[in-house]
Amino acid sequence: MKNRLVQKALSLAITMALLMVALMMISDVVRDRIYNRDRAVQSVVNSTAGPQTLFGPVLAQRCTREVSGKDSEGRVETRLVSFQRYALPDELSHQTRAEMQPRARGLYQVNTFLMHDKLVARFAPGNQLQGKPEGSAVRHCDAPRLVLPLSDPRGIRSATLQVDGKPLPLEPGTGHSVYPRGLQSKTLAAGASGGDSNATMEVVVLLQLMGTERVAFVPLGGTNQVSMQADWPHPSFGGNFLPLGREVSEQGFTASWSIPALASSARQAFVQERSLCSLGIADTSYAYAAEESQCLEQFGTSFIDPVNPYSLSDRATKYGVLFVVLTFVAVAMFEVLKKLRVHPVQYLLVGSALCIFFLLLISLSEHLGFTQAYAIGAGACVLLLGYYASHILGSLRRGLPFAALIAVMYGLLFVLLQLEQTALAVGSLALFAVLAIVMVATRKVDWYAFGKGDNPEPAPKTWAQGLQERA
Numbered sequence: 001m002k003n004r005l006v007q008k009a010l011s012l013a014i015t016m017a018l019l020m021v022a023l024m025m026i027s028d029v030v031r032d033r034i035y036n037r038d039r040a041v042q043s044v045v046n047s048t049a050g051p052q053t054l055f056g057p058v059l060a061q062r063c064t065r066e067v068s069g070k071d072s073e074g075r076v077e078t079r080l081v082s083f084q085r086y087a088l089p090d091e092l093s094h095q096t097r098a099e100m101q102p103r104a105r106g107l108y109q110v111n112t113f114l115m116h117d118k119l120v121a122r123f124a125p126g127n128q129l130q131g132k133p134e135g136s137a138v139r140h141c142d143a144p145r146l147v148l149p150l151s152d153p154r155g156i157r158s159a160t161l162q163v164d165g166k167p168l169p170l171e172p173g174t175g176h177s178v179y180p181r182g183l184q185s186k187t188l189a190a191g192a193s194g195g196d197s198n199a200t201m202e203v204v205v206l207l208q209l210m211g212t213e214r215v216a217f218v219p220l221g222g223t224n225q226v227s228m229q230a231d232w233p234h235p236s237f238g239g240n241f242l243p244l245g246r247e248v249s250e251q252g253f254t255a256s257w258s259i260p261a262l263a264s265s266a267r268q269a270f271v272q273e274r275s276l277c278s279l280g281i282a283d284t285s286y287a288y289a290a291e292e293s294q295c296l297e298q299f300g301t302s303f304i305d306p307v308n309p310y311s312l313s314d315r316a317t318k319y320g321v322l323f324v325v326l327t328f329v330a331v332a333m334f335e336v337l338k339k340l341r342v343h344p345v346q347y348l349l350v351g352s353a354l355c356i357f358f359l360l361l362i363s364l365s366e367h368l369g370f371t372q373a374y375a376i377g378a379g380a381c382v383l384l385l386g387y388y389a390s391h392i393l394g395s396l397r398r399g400l401p402f403a404a405l406i407a408v409m410y411g412l413l414f415v416l417l418q419l420e421q422t423a424l425a426v427g428s429l430a431l432f433a434v435l436a437i438v439m440v441a442t443r444k445v446d447w448y449a450f451g452k453g454d455n456p457e458p459a460p461k462t463w464a465q466g467l468q469e470r471a
Contacts, residue, residue, distance in 0.1 A: 011344035012203045012328065020352040024319040026358050028178035030317050033362060034310045040105035045212050048103070048112060049155030053276060053298060054094070055179065055218045057121050057148040057203055059087035061129050062175070063141040083128040084176065085141070088267050089121035089203070092221025098230035100303065101210075105365045111303045113230070114157070119205040120146075121221065130271075147174040148205060149182035151276065155210035161185055162204040178273040216300030217257075218276075224259040232303045239299035240264070257299060297386050307374070307386050309365035312417050317358050319413055324351045324432060334393050336442060342452040346392050350385060357381045378410040 017470045071211045095118040099290075129144060146163070150156070153172065161168045216239055231252040237243055241264075243255040261267055270418055277295035281322060287319045335342055357377050364373035386403025390396045416427055 008344075012248050012347060014350065015344050015348045016324065016328070017347065019324050019355060020321060022355045023317065023324075023353070023358070026320070026355060027314075027317045029359065030310070030314050030362050033366070034314065036314075037108045037310055040108035041212070043105050044103050044112060048212065049152040049210045050231075051151065051214035051216070052115070052116070052155060052209055053151040053216040053218065054119070054209075054299070055149040055270070056092075056220050057119070057146050057184070057205065058089065058091070059123065059129060059144050059218060059269070060174075060176065061085045061141050061144040062148045063270075084273075086271055087123060087129045087144070087272070088220050088222075090124040090222040091120075091122040091225075092219070092223070093120045093225040094118070094217060094227065096215070097228065098215065098232070100229065100230065100232050110212060110307075111232070111305065112210060113215070113232075113303060115207075115209045115211065115215060117207045117209065118206075119203075119207060121203040122204070123201040126347040143186065144188065145175070146185040146188060146203065147176060147179075147182060148184070149174050149176065149179035150209070151181070152211065153183065156183075157210060157456060158206075159183060159208070160206045163188060164199075164202055168288050179276070194400075195246050213304075214300060214302040216298045217265045218270070218296050218298045219259045219261075220270055222261045222267075224257065224261075224264075226257040226299075227254075228256070228301065229254040229334040230301075230303070234303045234306045236302040236306055239300060240297040241299040245279060255301065259299070264297050269296050309362070309370040312370050313358070313362040316361060316413060319416070320355065320358055322431075323409060323413065324354050326409060327351070327354055327406065329434070329438060330402060331389075333438065333441060334398060334402070340393060342392055346388075352387065353381055353384055353388075368443055374410075374414055378407070378414075380409065382407045402457040 024092055061084070062082060063085055064082050066078050067081050074332050095196060096115060097117075098113045098115045101112050101114055109333060146161070146168075159170055161170050161183075168187055169187045170183045170185050172183065174180055174184050177436050215228075217224075219241070229252065233248060233250050233252060235246075235248065235253045235255070237255065239245070241259055243257050245255060246255040274294055274296055275297075331347065331350065334340055357380075358378070360377035361370075361373055364376055367373075368376070382403050386399050389397075389402040390399025393399055393402065412430055418425060
């Protein structure tokens with residue numbers, strides 16, 4: 001234990017362990033804030049409406065059929081089984097306009113919207129109601145009804161229906177066992193019996209619908225045309241189909257989709273009554289299948305916040321250990337090259353200032369925005385560390401380069417946080433550059449001689465002592 005290099009390595013290892021514990025505690029704080037934000041979103045969803053997904057409309061008919069079989073004693077018995085028959089639209093179009101109406105829960109803002117949708121569906125002549133069964137005779141069928149399933153009908157503000165130009169009343173619910181939530185009309189226009197008429201049946205629905213963070217559509221038509229515009233400049237298009245055309249500006253975006261039935265399995269999946277799966281935050285309306293192959297295809301957009309302070313703060317905290325290590329390397333370089341002595345307690349204080357930065361970042365970003373919070377936190381830490389380094393390194397000429405190194409590190413971290421696809425490549429190149437600088441700067445250091453120094457070196461002069469001597 002007389003080797004000073006070994007003693008310093010052990011003391012720095014203990015210091016690093018303490019700082020890692022501090023970083024883990026700060027990470028827990030960031031995750032707790034993210035959890036609180038998710039609870040705020042769910043609170044708004046519970047009070048208004050969740051992400052919205054629109055189906056159809058489709059013509060549905062409930063029928064019963066006879067099924068024969070043998071009981072446990074081998075006797076033949078006949079029972080009635082109910083099933084659904086459907087007529088899906090040959091043409092389906094949406095003209096959608098969304099107005100953002102952000103809500104807040106405490107510090108947390110939630111992106112809610114009011115959507116105005118003009119939905120037009122056309123059923124061509126001969127489009128008969130189809131569905132089960134096979135081999136068994138149909139016993140009875142109810143009158144066909146028009147159903148429009150929605151993921152969360154609590155968001156409905158107004159809805160009107162016209163069939164062949166005639167207004168018809170709408171009722172809540174769909175009467176469907178798998179997609180029970182939405183709207184239905186049991187009173188269809190004369191002659192509209194699921195394609196039995198010789199004329200095309202046109203259905204027009206005008207809908208005002210509130211939702212949270214996402215809107216999606218299920219392409220149940222033979223051809224599907226969707227035109228959407230919104231006053232939100234940060235859309236995230238997702239689902240099974242991306243828009244054919246889109247324009248995004250600071251005032252909002254417009255997007256359009258055109259999907260033929262040949263490109264989608266949604267029509268078959270709907271008849272097979274597959275589950276609706278969530279493309280964003282979890283809806284509360286339907287159960288979701290675990291496998292994507294068991295889900296209805298859908299497409300749409302999410303209204304995201306690209307500068308999410310919580311996700312960015314979480315990413316920044318993950319760089320905390322690397323940040324501390326690089327700073328310690330910089331201090332150690334001054335020790336080795338300038339033959340200084342820096343106490344482990346001083347290392348601990350420098351590392352503590354770096355850890356406090358991440359706590360400042362998450363706390364200030366909730367009030368000022370991420371960029372402003374980052375600038376304030378980084379600037380405060382650079383000034384503090386530059387002032388402290390001027391004293392522990394013995395002069396202002398050494399403290400200023402150290403402060404500049406810290407500023408470069410904060411700048412690099414900010415760049416990494418803004419990058420997504422190339423963050424790993426930029427970070428790897430930066431680490432390689434740091435390693436190369438250390439190797440070049442210490443290429444002539446005699447580490448054996450450095451480690452055998454038993455007699456303690458005199459303590460470095462402080463900045464104030466240096467000024468007094470020069471005076």
